[in-house]
Amino acid sequence: MPDDPGEQDPGEQFVIDTILAARPPSASGPVRLDAGDDTAIVDGHTLVTTDTLVEGVHWDQRARPFDVGWKCIAVSVSDIAAMGGAPTWATLSLCLPRPLDANWVRAFARGLGDACAQWTVRLVGGDTTRSPGARVVSITMGGRAEHPLLRSGAAVGHDIWVTGVPGEAAVGFMHNGPGLTALHHPQPPVAFARALSRQQLAGAAMDLSDGLATDLPRLCKASGVGALVDPSALPTSPILRTAKRPLAAQVAFGDDYQLLFTAAPEHRTSIVALANAHQVRATRIGHTTAARTVRLLNTSWPAPEFSHFVSAHGHAP
Amino acid sequence: MPDDPGEQDPGEQFVIDTILAARPPSASGPVRLDAGDDTAIVDGHTLVTTDTLVEGVHWDQRARPFDVGWKCIAVSVSDIAAMGGAPTWATLSLCLPRPLDANWVRAFARGLGDACAQWTVRLVGGDTTRSPGARVVSITMGGRAEHPLLRSGAAVGHDIWVTGVPGEAAVGFMHNGPGLTALHHPQPPVAFARALSRQQLAGAAMDLSDGLATDLPRLCKASGVGALVDPSALPTSPILRTAKRPLAAQVAFGDDYQLLFTAAPEHRTSIVALANAHQVRATRIGHTTAARTVRLLNTSWPAPEFSHFVSAHGHAP
Known part of the structure; x- marks a missing residue:
């Protein structure tokens, strides 16, 4: 969950770090x-x-x-x-x-x-x-899960994939309309993700809860790789085309609950077939790199400039 | 947890019932x-x-x-x-x-x-x-737990036991002083309860989070039995003796996180030995009955008359 859509809260990491640091040494166990x-x-x-x-x-x-x-x-x-x-x-x-x-x-x-x-x-x-x-x-x-998909499973040269149309929830938040369904009624691709795991087609995986600009660096860091994403390859839709700043909606908001995953190029055909079988839209948006930077091709990551919830009952339609 | 010490919130049961009623039929499974x-x-x-x-x-x-x-x-x-x-x-x-x-x-x-x-x-x-x-x-x-202790395991004629000194947390809440340690730093008798379970000495068990007057009827209902408790048998302590209304503190407040359990009378010696071994105070306070009422001997259950937290920062010392 984004703690605050469109805003990464610097305090959140402090809280997490402080609490994890105070844990007793692990006996590991279960x-x-x-x-x-x-x-x-x-x-x-x-x-x-x-x-x-x-x-x-x-x-x-x-x-x-x-x-x-x-x-x-x-x-x-x-x-x-x-x-x-x-x-x-x-x-x-x-x-x-x-x-x-x-x-x-x-x-x-x-x-x-x-x-x-x-x-x-x-x-x-x-x-x-x-x-x-x-x-x-x-x-x-x-x-x-018998074969858990971890964030750390990406290797250099993997394709980077997303399911669905990340950004529709952002459009709903900003502009109301049909995007509100994506925001309020998310449909994570459970059966497809399970099949990816069972067939061991994916390298790394995580869900897109905070947006590609935040989540992809997390995946890359866990895997020790970088990434290059082609913004023109990001999936779009009639809802997304109503956005004033589509790229920002696609990468800098979150709340989509779609899947971000990597896979070796030899699995492309199998992944497309699996996605079709599960009626899931799966889109190849880039690839992982040895250079440990996470970049967009020919452009920089857009700043999140969305208004966000500012009070217990405020909203920014 | 008591939702509100000293006050049973009638709304809480409505929320629980409504949510459980809206659950899909169970496929049971895991x-x-x-x-x-x-x-x-x-x-x-x-x-x-x-x-x-x-x-x-x-x-x-x-x-x-x-x-x-x-x-x-x-x-x-x-x-x-x-x-x-x-x-x-x-x-x-x-x-x-x-x-x-x-x-x-x-x-x-x-x-x-x-x-x-x-x-x-x-x-x-x-x-x-x-x-x-x-x-x-x-x-x-x-x-x-290999042999889980359920609320439903009591039989007619079981002894009723408690650990520790229920009521000390109430005294802390009402009068400050050393009872605050019981309120703020509860020490549930984990090792003793595990041993009871492993040695299969107990019938039913639950923790005293809402007070005996609330929790014992829950245990009895789950087991299909009644109970008779001797208030003079309830454990006491220097802290409890500072209470203005000791019986109310002992049964009508909660927040003690001690163990309430039943056991067949033939296990008395074993239970006392086990409690001693774990440095836990275990006290026999009554017995279960075929009549499905939950009563105090020679008196009625005291009404919870404690003040309770009334605002985000109020307290009633």
């Missing part, structure tokens, strides 16, 4: 992979991820309570999918102000239930608490 | 036990629990940030222990207002790290977000 990928891996093949959505930070009043229920599940499903896994269970932490808005709760529950049905997730528990302020929704999700 | 016990059980022997602490609801300014870090781990460890399990991993969701208070973060991280060291918990991931209001800390914890 933990195979921890902080630093889309999910942790515990007990052999169990994936675990936590995502939190805060009213006024991650959604505004354009999001219906049904959407919030759907999206809180979808963003964690996206993390599980990015590891090539299948989601299995989830727990919910829900902080709501008093007096309770019963209609909000019912619609939220429907969205959550629909998303759980779509991806066969069992909500197994949670905690409901009173909030003195904003609504806060946090999901922890478990899943399983 | 889930062995879900909502309704101290933890869920997934993938065979994995315990999963989620607990959320909200500033101004679950702690006030008397709690140091170190305490908040310790307690958020301890309350989930308590749930795992109540299942007879050993905690293994945790994820953290942390919502903090801006500008960040770096000292708060550092002290919180130390408390969290100390608690993780104490119970060998590995923090494997999480999410940090901006909060437009109060600090919100949510922990999801995983653990393992």
Whole structure:
């Protein structure tokens, strides 16, 4: 999740670093992979991820309570999918102000239930608490993957691929219209990602939650490679063509929950066939390099200049 | 966790019921036990629990940030222990207002790290977000138990036991003083609970997070039994003897994170020996009954009359 769409919060890294530094030395044990990928891996093949959505930070009043229920599940499903896994269970932490808005709760529950049905997730528990302020929704999700797709699996000379049309969520946030569906009702490509993992076609993978300009450097850093992306190769759509600054929408916003992955060139045909079989749009946008820079061909990364949620109920349509 | 110490929130049950009712029909699969016990059980022997602490609801300014870090781990460890399990991993969701208070973060991280060291918990991931209001800390914890202790395991004629001195946290909340240590630095009896589970000495078990008057009826309902508790048998201590209304503190507040369990009378000697071996105080306070009422001997359950946290920073010492 972008903590604040269009703004990388420098404080977030401080919080993460401070908390990780205070951890006791690991006895390792049941933990195979921890902080630093889309999910942790515990007990052999169990994936675990936590995502939190805060009213006024991650959604505004354009999001219906049904959407919030759907999206809180979808963003964690996206993390599980990015590891090539299948989601299995989830727990919910829900902080709501008093007096309770019963209609909000019912619609939220429907969205959550629909998303759980779509991806066969069992909500197994949670905690409901009173909030003195904003609504806060946090999901922890478990899943399983036999051959987890890590961020660190890219090699020099891999193709770089994305699924879907990254940027549509940004267009929805900025301009309303049909892009709002991408923003509020994300559909991470779970079955396709699982097939990529099972067939061991991908090198590295992660989900596009913070935008290519932020996420691709993370993948490259984990893999020890660089990247060159051709902006003219980025997928586009009627929704994207309504954007005032399409490239910024495509790379500098996030909230798309599509898949970013790398693969050796010899798998191109197999990947295209797999994408077709899963009715997923998969687009080759560049390749990894030995030089450890992450660049756009013939241009620089656009600065994120989007307005963002500025108050508990503000939004910037 | 009590959502609001001293006050059972009628809205909480509505939220839980609404969300559980909107779940898709279960395909069961990897889930062995879900909502309704101290933890869920997934993938065979994995315990999963989620607990959320909200500033101004679950702690006030008397709690140091170190305490908040310790307690958020301890309350989930308590749930795992109540299942007879050993905690293994945790994820953290942390919502903090801006500008960040770096000292708060550092002290919180130390408390969290100390608690993780104490119970060998590995923090494997999480999410940090901006909060437009109060600090919100949510922990999801995983653990393992070979012979899980369920709430439903009590039979008629079982002894009812508690560990520690339930009520000391209430005394701390009401009167400050040494009871604050019980409130802010809970020490759930993990090793003792695991031994009870391994040796299969206990019938039912749960942790005392909401107080005996609330938690014992839950255990009895799950087991299909009633209970008779002798208030004069409840453990006491110098701290408890400072309470204005000791019985109310002992049964009607919660936040103690001690263990409530039942066991067949033939295990009395073994349980006392086990408690001694683990330096845990275990006290027999009553027995389960065929009549499905949950009563105190010769008196009625005291009404919770504690003041409670009323605003984001208010407290009632």
